């Protein structure tokens with residue numbers, strides 16, 4: 372079994388065709404007639420433009436206009452007068468052949484893009500490589516690999532899938548794609564998702580390991596490639612594939628639709644994200660907003676706190692991606708199980724009950740102010756739908772202190788104060804929810820922590836996992852009370868813990884009055900479909916039955932019987 376990045380979901384089973392890089396080496400020579408060589412270059416550029424426009428038009432039909440822009444971007448890059456004139460100069464001044472001039476200049480641009488930290492800009496380096504290879508092939512008279520006439524059920528295996536290759540694919544004949552390079556946000560990943568072809572990227576030595584004609588299974592949802600599967604494996608995956616198609620077909624009906632209960636009550640299905648790139652996923656997966664941006668991921672895998680500008684860019688990017696939609700960004704939730712080594716938090720006996728989240732932030736106000744200023748500025752500079760959410764609140768004073776700090780910083784910046792709300796994830800916050808509701812613009816229930824604190828069972832300890840159960844009447848009562856208290860207080864109540872995506876719990880949450888369900892991007896359509904299954908009256912009936920039960924096991928069985936029914 373080979374592993375890689377799960378870049379485009381679904382299961383593809385078929386026969387391998389390995390596309391090897393075509394040889395574009397050429398003999399370096401000094402040209403005798405530079406004028407003629409410049410003309411040869413310009414003719415090649417013209418041919419590149421004509422071919423690329425044709426590719427983009429094909430792509431508009433086979434994928435969509437937005438994705439075709441990626442290919443048109445290649446034309447724009449080469450249309451940059453500076454780029455071709457630099458090639459001209461190298462031919463005229465140094466007697467370089469057209470191939471060498473093109474390669475030298477394009478390599479310079481590639482190095483420039485590679486040097487930028489932003490991954491989306493780095494992606495341009497792949498585009499330049501694609502342009503270079505195609506322009507060299509035109510100059511050298513090498514025909515492009517033919518991807519239009521691949522046999523049915525082809526599993527395409529390539530070193531790097533370039534945008535132009537993807538544009539040429541006859542998607543009906545491609546069961547799956549496997550590459551040796553590329554990440555989640557590479558153009559090849561974006562395009563394979565747009566084409567709905569399962570893809571696993573960055574599989575080490577794929578072109579050497581997978582042989583032409585071999586049968587392989589590509590599980591694009593889990594990043595797995597199985598070479599020469601056994602009969603049992605083939606059966607298992609055929610079954611999974613059929614289930615995947617059936618579910619996808621069922622959920623297709625919910626794309627672009629409002630989230631409504633069976634009797635038409637409007638709900639919101641938002642997304643949980645961990646970085647700005649996930650914002651793109653949230654949009655692609657039809658999320659109606661972001662219900663939780665876990666900003667601690669911006670602070671991890673580095674040596675120091677991200678400065679105000681870096682944070683501002685990250686928050687603004689998500690708001691821009693989700694233009695005009697609500698984006699709820701949580702302030703730093705460090706501590707507990709979320710370690711950030713350079714912050715040097717002391718080792719504690721009970722880290723989940725210790726110095727974490729808002730407790731840390733309020734004792735490190737200089738650092739906290741960087742995040743709050745970045746959030747206030749991002750809110751002011753975008754559509755103004757950025758909401759600030761505070762984790763681990765246990766007292767009214769804590770929340771008031773955060774809110775006052777936000778107001779003070781907004782006044783200094785002379786910018787509007789964003790909405791500020793709290794996660795309700797501690798028993799204390801739940802007990803004083805009515806008092807908190809007076810100061811909070813919204814609640815979002817963090818069931819992951821709420822369950823551990825209500826049940827006094829560490830969420831990561833397998834020995835007490837039998838107690839860590841959201842179906843427990845204690846937790847269900849807390850959830851009901853938080854929602855009802857928020858609704859009475861006139862503020863929106865959402866849920867961003869894992870429970871929001873649990874189909875068994877959705878009727879209960881509808882009955883209690885939850886308005887926003889924040890789930891992982893891949894769960895958006897499923898959650899919308901589950902919401903559509905129940906009317907308020909049906910949900911109330913389920914809630915009444917389940918809330919009368921005494922144990923988590925009874926509640927679980929009862930909920931299962933309703934959902935099956």
Ligand code: PEP
Nearest residue numbers: 796817818819820867868
């Ligand atoms: C929660 O506690 O439910 C939650 C959403 O936050 P986290 O899982 O990041 O603690």
Ligand code: MG
Nearest residue numbers: 796817819820
């Ligand atoms: Mg939490």
